[in-house]
Amino acid sequence: MARKPSERRHAKERIEDLNLSPIMSILVILIPMLLYAFSFFEVKVQAVTAPRMGPSNQKPKEEDEKKPLNLTVLVTGKGFVVKQQAELTTEPEKPIFMRSFNGGAEEYDFPALYSRLMAKKKQYPDEITINIGAEMDIPWHIIARTIDSARVQLVEESYEDMKAYASAKVKSDSKGEALDLFPAVVFVVAE
């Protein structure tokens, strides 16, 4: 309805506040949905190479003077078996059996595995490849921890205790980058 000019002049102009209720309603629905999809954990990746099936068909290159170490760790139900190129082996490797730490249940001896691999690294510093295989029923979380123990060098060269090994810091070079142990992991399947 039109106002008289005098009324229009004296009428108080009032700016209406924006109605935020619909936007709030959308946000109240959207935020729980996004919270559900949000990961509260940090996802990283471990790189591996496809498994090799059975004996290799590749003929060894004659010009290669250095024989590869062919370091292999097999995860069994009883522990770890470490193997290497037969020609480079002076005495048979002893298996690393599962053992109890601090009176608890028996578990895989990852500190001993790391210590053994570190000793191999000192013997063959240029070697970067490790073959990791397992018995068919070994669960993935054990294999993931095995890859962990073979990937980087830690501050100490050997560990006895699981607690000390679990909390050990990674050894770094002068640039602050982690020193590799056997970073190239190849899955092997024995047929």
Add this chain to the structure above:
Amino acid sequence: MADEEGTELEAADSAGGPVEHPIDFKKRERKAARNDGIEGALNINSLMDIMTILLVFLLVNITSDPLSIVQDDYLKLATSTADYNPEDSVPITVTKRNIIVDHKQVVKVDCASGGQVCQDGDFTKPGNFYSVDKSFKEDGSESSFLIEPLEKKLSAIVKQQKEEAKELNREFKPVATIVCDSDIPFRLIAEVVHTAGMAGLSDLRFAVIKSGAR
């Protein structure tokens, strides 16, 4: 004090205006202010600010995660001290129930608990064995490591990605990220890895949850 009040009243009188007591004036002003605003309205501006910041934070985090993993009873990742970030790749999810590629179930995973087929409550128990039925494998052979429906699906994705890379004049990277439950046995992992390799995905990464302790 009384002298000052008297002086003010005299000043108002001398200006010709109506004489009003200062306390009455304040009461009138407060009443006007009350009537002027919208009665009973809640100020939600601050809440809106918080909600908007939260929304932006969540959106940025979710969109920057290339894997978008949601863990449940059928998918719990293994922990590791690995420090490599995931990148854009073909994700292959192996849960205790299915093998999923591109958000679609490709193969069903069988679960056996003490020689019996797992019931709903058995999936959280340890000691189960997970496998793919031999009918999904090459030649229907139990010993085969090639899962045929998975190989078909991955080959189609690889072909599509190669064409896209060619059109965009980019190099195709044969990378696959395997998002695998921590209880999946090595046999099934080896089958998935071998099948991915046969489909042309040679560079494989396993998704793990970053942990401080190894």
